[in-house]
Structures are given as C-alpha cells and as structure tokens.
Amino acid sequence: MSKKLYTSGEINAVFNSNNNKNLFFNKVEIDSRQLSNRTIFFAIKGVNDDGHRYVKAVLKNKNNLAIISEKPNNLRSIRTKNTLEGLRNLASYARQRSNSKIIAITGSCGKTSLKNLLNISLSKFGKTHSSPKSFNNHYGVPYSLANLSSDNKYGVFELGMSFKGEIDKLVNLVKPHIAIITNIGPAHLENFKNINGICKAKAEIMNGICQNGIIILNKDDKFFYSLKKIADHKNIKVLTFGYSKSDIQIIKKSAKVFFKIKNKIFKLKIKNFNKSFLYNVAATLCVHYYLNHNINLLKNNFNNFKIPEGRGNEKKIQIRNKKILLINDSYNSNPVSLNEAIYNFSSRKKNKCRKILIMGDMLELGKKSKYYHQQAAKILNKTNIDKVFCVGSEVRHTYQKLNQTKKGLLIKNISFLKENIFSILENNDILLVKSSNRIGLFNFFNKFQ
Template sequence: MAMIAATKSSLSFKKIINTIDNLKPVSGRLEQVGIIKNNSKVILDYAHTPDALEASLKSLREQFKYRRISIVFGCGGDRDKAKRPMMGKIANQYCDRIYLTDDNPRHENPKTIRNSIRKNINKSKIYETSNRANAIKKAIFAMKTGDILIVAGKGHEKIQEYKKIKKLFSDQEQILKNIKIKNKTLSSNLKLNILKELSNSNNISLNLEINNASINSKVIKKNNVFFALKGKHKNGNLFVKEALAKGASLAIVNNQKKSKKKIVVKNTLKFLTEASSILRENLSSKIISITGSCGKTSLKELTGRSLGKISQTTYSPKSFNNKFGVPLSLFNLKKNDEFGIFEIGMDKKGEIDYLSKIIKPDVGVITNISYAHIKNFENIKQIALAKSEIIKNIKDDGYLILNRDDKFYNFHKKIALKRNLKILSFSLKNKSATTNLDSISKEKSKYKISININKIKKYFYLTSFFENDLKNLLATITIISIFKDIHKLDKNIFYDHKATNGRGDTMKVKLFKKFFYLVDESYNSNPLSLKSALKNFDMIKVDNSKKHVVLGDMLELGKYSKKLHVEIGKNINKTSLTNINVIGGHVKWIFNNLNKNKRGIVIKKKSQIIDLIKNNLNNNDYLMIKGSNSTGLNSLSNQIKRGKINAL
C-alpha cells in the first residue's frame, strides 16, 4: 500500500524499490528485536486485544508454518475482563508454548487475571509466573534453533503498573539483555547449534568448525562431521577413529564414550534426519525435489550445474536418494545457498512420503512413471500413486512439474489440483505444455535446440539431441523459469554439460592396442531407460565402424520380468542395431526374441566381455553396456575405463 501511495505521489518505482531495505518497523509493532545465533526470533508486539493478538499470531503461523511458536503475555487490569479467556483461547490455538505472566495489573489481583486467561489453555502448554522479566528470560533461554517467540501486550511501553506503583520496565530491554546472555552459549555455526541442542551435549566446544557431513570415513575431509551410520553390511562406529584421524571435527556415534569430539546418541540415522529437517527449516534456500522412475539423477545434475552457474546452489551427489542419502545431502546445504536440489528414490510405498516430509520441497518434479521396482507393486498405477506421495509434501503455494508426455500426467495433475499447487509441464510433442520442443538444427558441432516457454521462443545449445537429454533440458528450463528470467540466460549455459557416469557418458578407451568408444549406460536398467538408451545408441552415426551392445538383466521387475524383457527384444528388432550380446538369466528372453541377424553371443561370465572387446571390436567401434546395478556391469565398465582389466 505504501509503494502504491508513493508511486501515485510521482516517485519513480526504481527509487521506491531501492528504498525498501532502509525502512524500519514501528517500535513494538510486530518488531523483531535482536539477533539470536541459532536463528530463533523474538518478536515484540503491542497486541493487547483478541483481534490484535489473533492477527499477529496468525501472521506468524502462516509465515513460520513448521516452526515452534511461543508467547509471553498477560492482560491488563481495570479493563475489559471478557477478553481474557478469549485471548487465552487464541494463544492456545496458535502457540506451542505459553508463558503466562503479568501485564499491567493496576488495581486488580494479578492472580485473578491470570486465572481468567488460563481457562482456555491446555495445561501441558503453560508456564506461569507473575514476574514478567522472569517469564521473558525463561522463554528466551528455552528457544531452540528456529523457534519463534512473541512477547505481546506492552510493545513500546516503558513502565509496568501495580496498584499505585509505576515502575520502569521495558519488554525490549529485557529481550535484548537475555539475548546477549543466550548468545554466549551458542555457536555462530548453525549446524553445530542444532547438533548440540538435539543431543544436549554441553561438552562440545562452541568454536568447533563444521562444514559438510559424511558417512564415509575414506573420503572425509577436514572439519567435516562424521555420522557413524549402521547399514546392512557396515557399522560406521567401527570407523570413527579413522574419520577423526583424517580431520573430522566431530563424530556422531552410539555405544561409545562421550568426548569433546563425540556426540553419543541412540540412533545416528534418526539423529541425522532430525538435524537435517531442522536445518532445512532454518535456511532460506528454495528446495527442488525430483522423483520418477528414471532420469532423476541426470535431471538433478543438469539442473544443479546450470543453476550453480547463476546462483549459489547445492545438489545431492551421485544417487543419494534414499533414507541415508537424502538427510545427508540436506545437511550439506550451505547458509547462503539460494537453491538446494535433491532426488528422491523408492522401491516401496511410503518411502517418498517419508523422504519428502524431511525435504518439504518448494518445487516437486515427477520425471515419468515406468516399471522400475514393479516387484513390490501389483501394477504400474500403484507405482504412479507411490510417486505422487511427493505432491502432498510440497509446500503450500508451491509448484509441481510434470512430464506432459507421460501417461500418468492427468492422474498426477488431478492430485495436485486438490492442493491448489501451481502445475507446470514439459513436453517433446505437446504444444500446450509450459515448455515444449520447437525444433532442432545442427550448427557445426553444436545442436541448436529451439523451445517454446510460455508461448515465447528461445534457443539453447547442446552437444547432443538424444531424447533423454532433450527431456532433461525442457524440465530444467521449466524449473529455472519459476525463479529466474529464462530469456536472460546465456544460450550456451547447458552446452558444456556432460552425461553422468554410467548414464550414457561416452569415453574413448584404449585396450589391446586399439581404440573404441564405450557408451556407458551401466548404472541401472529398467524398461523405460533401456528403450531410451537403445534409441540413443541407434541414432549414433558411424561410417565404417560397427556398434556392439552388451545387455544385462533388468532386475526388480517381479512377475512382469519375462513380459518386459520380451518387449525389449521386439523393440530392438525395429532398430538398425545388431551384435546384441547378453549376460544374465532374465535377459535371455530378450535374446530369444531377437531376429537371428541381430544376435551376438550369450555371455556366461564377465571376463568374456573382455574377450569380446579383444576379439570382436575393431578400431573406432562403439560398445554400449547396459544392465541393472546389481548385475555388476557398472563396476566392470568403470574398470574398463580405467584400463584395469587384469582385475577381471
């Protein structure tokens, strides 16, 4: 309203914008007082009527939806007595903790006033004391990271009235005095404060430096915090000594003795998850969360690297998308990050719900729905339903981005509309999508990709035009468009992006005195990703060279395994690919359904793949390797890249 008034008074809008930062709140009117190192906030407000108190508390609850809100207040004497139980009810509705104390009792008995207020307050929430200074002190010292405290009723007033006595008393001075004392018990490192608060560890130095978190003692760096997690095969508690020796500033452990560098908790994973969730709520970073049957990691990488060129951004490494990787990645957000980008995986119902509740994304993305992990579901619709769990945990007024070409687009859109989320989409074909492909042309070694976004044309350069690369480009542009002006982005911002290891990256390898190109698709395999990989490989143009394929099993397909492997065989018959070699039990269904001219050999052990390279590949030939991670083909591909074939 002030900006409109200033504009109507002939001030330039640019000048108004530049002035906003210099404005200060009116004293005692929803005024933040002081700065607390653990990101908790004390708000001073003059609200002393039911309407005013509700307006203030409602505003705070809307702004800090997931934070604990406490209040210090009372009611004045010799005034409207009917408002007292009403104000108690309002405080009870919006606040997690209530410090009931005296306001200006004047000529009334302070105890009588407080009794009237507390009629509508839950006993479990209330702390009562007549001494207002003690109430403020108690409330401030109880504040944990991110908590909100409102001290209401007196605002800017400098006196307190008891009968005929008017004594000097300022809420603001009491708040500032106690914040100063409290800050001496806190670290300037928000993460350290969270860890100390959660564990009640008073023996840990406030000067300890903490950067990132790690669960791997082999790669830990100086000033990292080591979380000793228990997995199926390894117990991190056995590697604490190694982590500390390598420079870890702190270790979170269980079943060990406390020390200045160890915090002992019952469950290290639960502790990490709680700490990460608290940190998420206390950073202003916009969180983008990606799920789907395939393409999560490659989309996260493209989005993370691209946003990282224009803003401070943290994104989860590799495929850190489970109950270990998600909280670990979240804890590694930095204070000044504008964006955090995380992927969420699942193989069972409820897992995405659990993980997305921790992340609370501002933007959710569902890449596609396929038969990945179908063994734990009755049908593909159940997979779509499990992926939709992310939708209910996107923040209010948040965004959902969907693949317009996916057959479950309308299904997911309908769920999102019930939450009034903003829905954006991307598509290779559908012109009604928010972001869609317009045309592709080649300019020397570059591919010029023209897109339409919100019906305006823009183009960018890529090194390839494979289908999955195009989808990732469209999805990334859609994500960025929420926060940035797409039309100001450099046309080469995506050009230097390289495929993630094991997800289509191509490398020239020298073995047995010859060069060949390894197209590594070995990180994982499901029907959708395999069809895409085969289509991409088929598109590669070669002159006198040959293409060879090694396929491993698609796993976790349950009762659908035979049907889906057979479909892949029939799909390959429609391509120009030949020399299809297979290794594994399920993948034989592909081989048996291939035309004879497309068949290579059935490989019984991985060392035969090296024989295949040695005997069947010529100079400048191409070899694509694809299979589920558990087949071991990813490890083999990495060894081939490093030339460590003797290990095979």
C-alpha cells in the same frame, strides 16, 4: 569465504548436548573415507558395515565430532539412541533454518542427470547445493540435506524409492518449493502390483510441497493426467514440459532444437539431441521460468554438459589396439531407460562402423521381467544395431527373441565377458553398454580409458 556449516551451539541445541562451544564444523559425513577437517561423522550401522568401527580414527582430528549410539564416549562425541535418526534430526534443522529455494526430483529415470543440470544452471543465479552422486534413499537424502548451508540460495535433491511410502518420508524432510517427476515407468515393479502403483508412489512427492509451491510434470508421459489429477486435488500448481503443447515445449526440426516458453521461442546451444537429455533441459527451463530467471543467460549452459559416468556418457577407448567409441549407460536399466537408449543408439548415424549393444539384466521387474525383456527384443529387431550380446540371466528372454542376424552371444556371467571382450569387438565399433548396476558392467567398463 564460505559460511560455517554448523556452530557448536547449533549442534548442542539439536542434540541437547554440551560440547565445546568454540568449535565449528564445515561438513557432515557418513563415510569415514571422505573425512576432512571439522567434520561431523555419523556412525551409522549399515547392512555390511558399522560406522562405530571408525570413530577412534575420526576423533584423531581434534576438530572433528562423532555422533554415536554406543561406547566409547568421548569429549568430542555425542551419544544418541539412533544415529540415522540423529542424522535426520540434523537434516530437519538444516531445512528449518534455510531460506533456500528447494527443488526435489523423482521419476523412473533421469533424476541424476536432471539434478546435475539444475545444479550447474542454478549456480549462475546463486550459491547452489545438491545431493552428490545418486544419494536418494533414506541414508542419502538426510545426508545431503544436512550438508545444506544456511547461505545456500538453492538446494536440489533426488528422491528415490523401491516401496510405497518411501518418498512420502523423504519429501516431508526436504519440503521442496518445486517438485519434479521426470517420468513413470516399471522400475522396482517387483514391489508393486502394477505401474499404477508406481505412479501413486512417485506422486507422494506432492505430499511435502511447500504452500504455494509447484509440481513440474512431463506432458508426454502416459501417466501425466493421473498425476495432474492428484495435483489438482491437492490444489498444487502444475508446470509442464514435453514435445506436445506444454508450458516449456521442445520443438525439434531436423538438426536444430528450440524451446517454446509461453509462446516465445528460445534458441539454446545444444549438441546432444537425445530425447532424454532434451526432456531434462526442458524440465530445467521450467524451474528457471518459475523462479523468474533470465533464460537468455542459459544460452550456452547446456552445450558442454558432462553426462554423469555410466548414464550415457561417451568416450573413446582402446581395447588391445582396437579403437572403440563407448557409450556407457550401465549404471541403471529399466524398460523406459532401455527403450530410450536403444532409440538414441539406432538414430545415430552409422557410416561404416558396426553398432554393438552389450545388454545386461533389467532388475526388480518381478513377474513382468520375462515380458519386458522379450519386448526389448521386438524393439531391437527393428533397429540398425548390428549385434546384441546379452549378459546375465533374465536377458536370455531377450536373446531368444532376437533375429538370428542380430544375435551375438548369451553370456551368463561377466567373467566370460572380461575374458572374451577382445575378440567380440572390432576396430572402430560403436559400443553401447546398457544394464542394471548390480550386473557389474558399470564397474568393468568404467575402468577403460
């Protein structure tokens, strides 16, 4: 039986309250739709909604507790000045009482997939907790941390950012023993002068690493030496992964892949040879190597890993009796992840099938948006992708630079795509969808089964 997440005594100590001492709680929640028995609900005021609207419904269950910042008061509610700050306080308490080994991940892309890989693999060695979905901002991180149980052996958390200083606040809450930076790229560039600014912002993850902890870095990333210099200055031990000589080195030979760990070769069963996936496997192995785990126990761990929806997962779908192989990578897009997706798609065996790309805008690139969208066209023109359909406003820069033979349609809004997707595709097409989430392609293609 799982240990209770919190007793009333613990909650009373955190919030200086005097609630029913016989209650205990198994879950912390900020979304009223996800409630269950014995939940602590934080009524947070967001941009589009206010959690206080749902407090009455939450408290219909006599075992639930609400953390509020306004009336109505109730015997099963605790009033605090700021509920988000209250959530951070509870998360801080959860971290303080925990004996878990904590891993924190940041980077321009690959965070969620790496987190899921670590969650699965670490579970072989002990009870593991990880942040759900992509909960990596100022709401998601304290929410995820507050749900860390005192009997968890491992905790894995994503740390995201859009501005300088955000990761600094998050990492000082999480206080990881192991931090990972997957890569550095021009994501959220509109909020920085250049990519060097993004590198420094991602490097903030080193500000909260526990004493004697480590940072895991991608040796192939062009900002590796900048990040290592920061780590050396802070006296933080560095572990590396990559195709170049590293602590965990990826060795790919034709249709086989191996991992060289400190001069010893490990053969793992892997059928996904996408570069981004192999990087995440190598980063995962770094964590297990540091924790002195038996790598041989992970031999079959990566073969059937389920890629998260919208991050490059594949599924066969039917669109008006046309059989389509869909590669859905529409949850996020930036120059690094787009180039990786194009490379993987182009490397795929074509046979007699058409390769079709539906590409949506890359967002938050600021003044560099035109440049990066045009660069995408230069890369696409060198591939064996048959047709490129562009959806959005910024992708017009990509479309204009495409070779004439590769041009599909320039589509300004998703409504047109929904009406014409049936005529765009042919039977047995291989379809890659790559876009930033806000364009709407993720929700659209996620419905196809």
